[in-house]
Structure formats: structure tokens, C-alpha cells
Amino acid sequence: MASAGLEREETQTMTVREAIREALREEMARDEDVFLLGEDIATMGGVLDVTGDLYEEFGRDRVRDTPISEAGFIGAATGAAATGSRPVAELMFSDFMGVAMEQIMNQMAKMRYMFGGKTEMPVTVRTTEGGGMGAASQHSGTVHTWIAHFPGLMAVAPGTPAAAKGLLKSAIRSNDPVFFFENKMIYEQSGEVPTDAEFTIPLGEANVEREGTDVTVVATQRLVGESLSVAEELDGETSVEVIDLRSLYPLDTDTIVESLGKTGRMVVADESPLSYGVHAEVMARAVENAFYSLDAPIQRVGVPDTHMPFSPSLEGEVLPDGEDVRGAIDRIV
Amino acid sequence: MPAIDLETEDGRNEALRRMYTIRRFDETAAEHFADGEIPGFVHLYVGEEAVGVGACAALEDDDYITSTHRGHGHCIAKGLDPTVMMAELFGKREGYCNGKGGSMHIADVDAGMLGANGIVGAGPPLGTGAALTIDQKGEDRVALSFGGDGSVAQGQFFEAANLASTWDLPVVFLIENNQYGEGTPVGEQHNVDNLSDTAAAYDIPGITVDGMDVVAVNEAVAEARERARDGEGPTFIEAETYRYHGHFEGDEELYRDSAEVEYWRGRDPIDAFAERLMDRGELSEEGFEEMKDEVEATIEEAIEHAHSSTDPEPEEAYDDMFDGEVPDITAFAERLRADGGEQGGEL
Numbered sequence: 001m002a003s004a005g006l007e008r009e010e011t012q013t014m015t016v017r018e019a020i021r022e023a024l025r026e027e028m029a030r031d032e033d034v035f036l037l038g039e040d041i042a043t044m045g046g047v048l049d050v051t052g053d054l055y056e057e058f059g060r061d062r063v064r065d066t067p068i069s070e071a072g073f074i075g076a077a078t079g080a081a082a083t084g085s086r087p088v089a090e091l092m093f094s095d096f097m098g099v100a101m102e103q104i105m106n107q108m109a110k111m112r113y114m115f116g117g118k119t120e121m122p123v124t125v126r127t128t129e130g131g132g133m134g135a136a137s138q139h140s141g142t143v144h145t146w147i148a149h150f151p152g153l154m155a156v157a158p159g160t161p162a163a164a165k166g167l168l169k170s171a172i173r174s175n176d177p178v179f180f181f182e183n184k185m186i187y188e189q190s191g192e193v194p195t196d197a198e199f200t201i202p203l204g205e206a207n208v209e210r211e212g213t214d215v216t217v218v219a220t221q222r223l224v225g226e227s228l229s230v231a232e233e234l235d236g237e238t239s240v241e242v243i244d245l246r247s248l249y250p251l252d253t254d255t256i257v258e259s260l261g262k263t264g265r266m267v268v269a270d271e272s273p274l275s276y277g278v279h280a281e282v283m284a285r286a287v288e289n290a291f292y293s294l295d296a297p298i299q300r301v302g303v304p305d306t307h308m309p310f311s312p313s314l315e316g317e318v319l320p321d322g323e324d325v326r327g328a329i330d331r332i333v
Numbered sequence: 334m335p336a337i338d339l340e341t342e343d344g345r346n347e348a349l350r351r352m353y354t355i356r357r358f359d360e361t362a363a364e365h366f367a368d369g370e371i372p373g374f375v376h377l378y379v380g381e382e383a384v385g386v387g388a389c390a391a392l393e394d395d396d397y398i399t400s401t402h403r404g405h406g407h408c409i410a411k412g413l414d415p416t417v418m419m420a421e422l423f424g425k426r427e428g429y430c431n432g433k434g435g436s437m438h439i440a441d442v443d444a445g446m447l448g449a450n451g452i453v454g455a456g457p458p459l460g461t462g463a464a465l466t467i468d469q470k471g472e473d474r475v476a477l478s479f480g481g482d483g484s485v486a487q488g489q490f491f492e493a494a495n496l497a498s499t500w501d502l503p504v505v506f507l508i509e510n511n512q513y514g515e516g517t518p519v520g521e522q523h524n525v526d527n528l529s530d531t532a533a534a535y536d537i538p539g540i541t542v543d544g545m546d547v548v549a550v551n552e553a554v555a556e557a558r559e560r561a562r563d564g565e566g567p568t569f570i571e572a573e574t575y576r577y578h579g580h581f582e583g584d585e586e587l588y589r590d591s592a593e594v595e596y597w598r599g600r601d602p603i604d605a606f607a608e609r610l611m612d613r614g615e616l617s618e619e620g621f622e623e624m625k626d627e628v629e630a631t632i633e634e635a636i637e638h639a640h641s642s643t644d645p646e647p648e649e650a651y652d653d654m655f656d657g658e659v660p661d662i663t664a665f666a667e668r669l670r671a672d673g674g675e676q677g678g679e680l
Contacts, residue, residue, distance in 0.1 A: 035469060061469065067499060072458055072492030079462020079476075082447060083397060085469055102489060106452050107459060114438040115448065116431035117653030152654055175656040204660065250659050 009199065011162075011192040019161040019193050020126070020182065021052050023168035024088065026197045028058050031086060034172060037064040037073055038090030038126075047092050048128060048184055074100035074125065078108045081123035081177075088172060091127035094181065095141045108177045109152030120175040124168070129157075130222060130271055131308040131319045132185040140308035140315075142271040145278055147179045148248035154203055155248040157181040159224025161191040163246050166201030174203060181248075183221035183271070204250035208259065212241035215265040215333050217325060218256060218282050220245045223269040223301070226322035230329070238333050245270075248278055256282060257290045264295035267328040271320060274302040299328035336412065337390035339551050342615045348390055348547055349610060350624055352382035352603050355406040357632045358415050359578075362405065362422055362436075365636065366582050371422050375436045378406030380577040383602035384509050385410035387550025387572075388477060391558055397445045397463040397476040399456035401509075402437050403576070404449025407479055411446050413439070419635035425642035432645045433653065453514075454487025456480055457506055461493040464502035464561075475503040475561040477554070483514030485528050494567065498535035503561035505554060506569045509544060511576045516588040532569035544572030545602040575600075 014022065028034045035058075040047055042055035042065045055063035066073040070091060077087040091097060097104070104125075112121050131140040148155040154176055158164040164182070171178035201207075209224060210231050217240055219227040224244045231240035241259050245252070260266055266286060268279040279300035286298060301324045309315050337351070338344035359377040366375050378385065381403070389398065389410035400407040408418055413429070421428025422436050429439050440448035447463060450456050460478030467474055484490050485508055497504045508529070514522045525531055532539025538560070542549045550572050557568035575597035579586045610616035651666045 033469075064500075067492075067495055069492040069496060071489040072461070072496040075455070075458020075489060075493060076462035076465050076496055079399070079447070079459035080465045080469070081462070082442065082459070083463045083466040085462075085466040087465075102452060102455060103458055107450075107455055111440075111448065112655070113653050114430060114434045115440040115442065115653075116429070116433045118430065118440065119442045120656065154655070250661050253660070253664070 009194040009196055012195050013190055014161055014193050015188050015190050016161045016164045016182070017050055017187040019165035020050050020168055021054065022193070023165045023172070024051065024054060025057070027169055027172040028054070028062060030197070033084065033086040034088060035062040035064065035085065036088045036090065037066050037077060039066055039068055039092050041065060041090050046090065048187060050182070050187070051090065070096050070099035071103055075103035075107065077123050077125070078103050078121070081121050082111060082119050086122045086172065088124040088126060091125055093139045094127040094129045094143045095138050097127065097143055097146070104153070105150055109150055113152060121177050122175045123177050124171045124180060125177070126168070126180045126182060128182045128184045130183040130185055131315055134310060134312060134315060136310040137307040142303070144179070144181045144248055145272045145276065148278065148281070152177070154178040154250065155181065156203060156246060157183070157220045157248055158246055159186070159219060159221050159244040160209070161189065162193045163201060163207065163244055165193050166199055167203065167246060170200045170203050173200065178203065181221070185222050186225065189225060201246070204247045204252055206246055206252035206255040207244045208241060208255065209244050210240065210242040212239040213262055214239040215267065215329055216241045216243060216259040216263045217267045217269060217329070218243045218245055219269040219325070220248070220278065221271060223271065223320060223325065227269055227325050230322045230326045233326070234329070238329060240329065245278070245282070251281060251285060253285045253289055256286055260286055260290040260293040264293055265332050267299045267301060267325060267332070269301040269320060269325050272302050273305045274300060275305050277302055296332035299332055301325050301328050334393060335391050335555065336394055339390055339548060344390070345610055345615060348386050349603070349606055349616070350628065351386045351410055352547065352606065353625060354415060354628050354631065355382045355385065355409045356603060357628050358409060358418070358635070359405055361632050361636065362419070363578065363582055371436070372424055373435050373437070375422070375582050376403040376580065377576065377578040377582065378403050380597065380602070381509055381511060381544065381574045382406055383547040383606070384507070384544045384550050384572045384574050385479070387547040388479070388507050388554045391551050391554035392477060393474065395445060396474050397447055397460065399447045399460040399463070399476070399478045400449040401456060401479055401481055401484070402449060402451050402453070403481065404439060405436070408439055408441070408446060408449070411444060413441050413444060413446060415631055416635040416638045419639045420642045423639040423642065424644070425639060426645045427638070427642040431649070453481065454484040454490045457484065457490050457493035460504050461497045461502055464497060464504035467503050468500070473562065475505065475558050477505040477507055480506065480508050481514065482508060482510040482512070482519045482528055483522065484508065485531060486514070486522055494535045494537070494569070497567040498537045501564055501566035504567045505557040505561055506567055507554065508569065508571045509574055510571050511574050513580065513588065515580045516584070518588070527571060529569050529571040535567070535569070537567050537569055539569040539571070541571040541573060544574030545600045545605065547602060547606050
């Protein structure tokens, strides 16, 4: 497993934003069938500056600015993937997913299956999620549950720069549609990232970021870092194991079950709305597969079924953070 | 080289044969649907044969097409095997999609047929994507997206046409105006005289042709294909046509009267073209009968093959979701099957 030998590999400190850009650069250099398309990703470098100057390096044919036309360019990416291309589409904000949803749910997700396995669908969709910027309800949503729920699509949502790089590279190399969810509040978060161009992280594998014995926190995206800080604060008092779930689908049931076998207690922290969220699926897998390991009710941390409000005082109320994780731990330990 | 060269006598005869094959394939499918042998829905192409054949004849073998829910004719026009198609309609493992697609999702990606499609308007973005691959790789081929009149009212049609024209992609949009979007007349769904008028919105050529005339469709598509290949972008072709059967088999057709159906049947594309070939001395009455017998034999063979084909094993339902095995599906399937096999038993 490529991620297992992190400490032996040569690494470089980089931010999540840089790690994503580096993954794109490496995969475009490696495979000329890879190209990027999306709104304002060339000249502007992406509205949150992720694609940056890639168009200067690879030209405008491989970094394509599209019309503001999500159904059109996600559909075109789907058709291109079915005919031998390996497109990476950027959906500027995941809130715009609805515009493209027909092509995603009825074409991209179903073509391989409907055709009896006789087509590949090597398309990656990158999109940003999450509150915290005061971007209000239509630019702050977390919708990865929709995609993780829908058969035929894979979904990843990394919480660290290394996971971002390794998972995006695997997503691009995959012959299946993979959605890559970027929480916009962690673009500036730094960490060590392997520099080897062949470093990848398999889709469907969670990672134990910090070992512990009293309680397991299964977290995604921004809440991975926040949970690690909580674990640090509680050091000596409560031993917290922190898992970066990384892949929402496929979901790494084994790592969750193994951790529960050790701790018997679990908090699931994800920025989705709480009802029918990623939390529910993680809990269901735990209950189905590790019921007798449980010593306490599983706790979940997420958005309490509201939209993301505008005013900072309101947004702060519903946006889950480390304090909420700590509160959840306190309830069961 | 075009798939069928209508400039030649052989080509014209082959076009007639394809049209007649479509006609008999669909009429036969209707019978076996009525008998309950074909599950699900079928939408028949009877009456519209000149559009599919005229268009696909102008394409080359490695060009792509995207199709619609009314896709059997496009498949046969593109050269797919009626035997393998019929097996798919019957839900058999020997079908094009191993029985997973059926009438509405027949595809043969290797033959450039990117799928019939159950969603109105979904094909043009996919065809635009195929054209994007062609453009990216600098290939000498084009994509053609079939759509019904209804698809022109869909947002995703507009988005595809706008993207393709903005990027000058090698794609042709061929709109089959069969006068009804499901059960509502075209005039109640659109506010233009001709659907091709909407091409002005994309600054691309928009033409309306007689969709009952295989030569007229062929010439229009051949020209559009040249434009596409030359980097001049898409063309919007509206082919005026008519479906003799209902929107789906079983449709009571409350929205139209028999006089209208008779009027269009009087303009039958197969009869008209056969007559033309006879007038030119390229086809005899005898020759046409012989052709019909050969087609009949092909269709009979397709039905026999479908009858002798195998049902997919129930556990094949778990295959083909992804490139490799996904543990989640495997675990759910194992648990389900350990409890006694198919969920809820036979339907």
C-alpha cells in the first residue's frame, strides 16, 4: 500500500491546494489523455486558485475554460470519458451539482452497467464544499452524501494534503467515475506530502491518522484536522484514535470495525447534514459489523439539518468544529 | 468512405434493405412485446426509417452516434446486428448489453454506438463529449447525436449545442421531428415555426429536411459531416418525419386521429424509395420481394436466437457496476444471497 510507507518516502511540505495542483500536474504529464475542463480554471486559475497556472504549462486545449453550463460540460466530460479521454472536470461549487445531476445520475453513473460492462468511464469531478467563508446557502453546501449514495459513483473527501494528492491521482487513473470533494476551508492547511510521482492512495481505504485506545473519531475533510487537535488536547486524559475516512464510497468498513474492536466507542464527524448523512452509513456499518464491540452509543457531529446561513454568528452555530467533536467524546467517555 | 454510398446503385439498394430491416425488426418486436416476451417498454421507429438510415449512411464506420429511447432504427442503421439486438430486447445474456440494458439502453461502444437513452435530451451532451475526444486527439471522425423534437426544449440540449458551437466541435445534431413530444403536438411545445430556427441561437447552420426522404437526409448529413470535419463546428438538422406507432407500445394515441396517420403512411419512406429505385431501373418488383424475403429470414433468425438465448444468472446483477470488484457490493450481495438468493424471489 503506497500510503503505508509514508515515513520512508521523500516528502515535501505543501498545502492541500498545492497538493491537488501537483496531482493534476503529475497526471497530466503522465498521460496525455488527461485534460481539465471547468469554469474559469484557465485564465483565472480557478475561483479558489486550485488549477493556478496549469494552463500556461499545458495549454488551453488541456485546461479548458467552459461556459457556465454545468450540464453541458459535465455531460461532455461523460461522453469524452466513454470515448477514450480521461477528463477532470471542476464543478466550481458543489451546490451547482443539481444543474448537472441528470448527466451524473443517468449517464455517468449508469453507462457501464447498462451497457453490460462494455464501456469505461474514467472521469473525475473535482468540486468544493463546506461552510466557513460566509458564502451563504448556495455556495457552502456539503453534498457528498448524494454522490456516495448513488450506485455507480465513487466519492472521496480527503482531510490532509497527502490524502488529497494520493487520492486525486488514484481518481484520475481510475476507470470509474470518481468525485473528489475539496473542503474549501482546508486549502491552506499544510502537511507532508510524498514527492514520488508514483505515490497514490487506493480508493476505498481509510487511514488511522492517530492511534488511540479509548474512543474512535471517524472524520472527514476539515474535521480530520480539528479532531486531531482535540486528540492532542485530550492527550494523557483520553486516548483518541482519529481516522481520516478519505473514501466515502467505497467505504472502508474493516478499518472502522478494527478500530472499534480496540476502543468500543465512536464519534463520526462529517460536515453533511446529519439526517441520512455519511454519519448514518458509518454507524450502520459499525452496528452491522461490530455491534458487540460497542460500549456506548455512537455519536455524530454534523450540520443540524439546516442550510448554511450567511451571518457569521449563524454560520458558526451550525458549522461543526472541534468543540463539537470534543463534546461528543465527553458524552460517551 | 461513407458507410453506405448513396451515389451508387449498390448503396441505394443497401439503404433500402436497412430501412426495411428496421421496419420488420420493430414490427416483430411489437408482436413479441404484445405477447409478453419482451419486458419493459418499447418505443418503435416504424415510419422514421429514412432518417436513421440516411444519416448513418453518410457517416463513416468509426464515427460515433448517440441515440434516443426510440433507438432500434439507429442501431440497425449504424450496422449493429439485429440478432444480438433482439437478444438484448428479450433480456438475454447474448444481447449487446448482456441483458442489462434492454430496448432503451442498447449500445455497442466499439461500433461507435454510444447508447440508446431513456432521458430526452441526454444524448447531445454525450455526443458533444465524443466530439471533444475527437478534437483532443486530433482524430478524423465525427459524432452525430440523434434527438427527438422534444429534446430541443431540454436545457441540456441547449447547453450541448452552445458548448459545441463555441468550441467548433465535430458533432452533428439531428433532430427527428415526428410531430409529437410523447403525446403533445410539437406546436404546443415550441414557439418557432421550424425547430431548426433555433440554430440561430448558436450561430450554426440550421436546416429542415424531409425526413421521409432518405436521400434528402443523407445529403444534409453528408454536408454537415464535412463541415464538422473541417473544424467548422456543429450543424442542426431537423428531419420532419412521423411515427406510425404510438409513443410507446400500448399508447392509446388519444392525441391524434387516424386520418393524420394515414396521410403520413401515404408518404411512406420505404415505399417511396423503392419506387424511385424501380423508376431508375435499379430494382425490380422481383428483386424487392427477394430483398424482403431475405430480411424476413434475418428477423426470424433473430427471434429464434432470442428464444434459444440464456437468461442472465441472477448473481450477474452485481457485475459491471465498476471496473473492479467493490467490497461494499460484494458484502451486501453475499449477505443477501446467504439469506436465500434473489431479493423477494422472482418478479
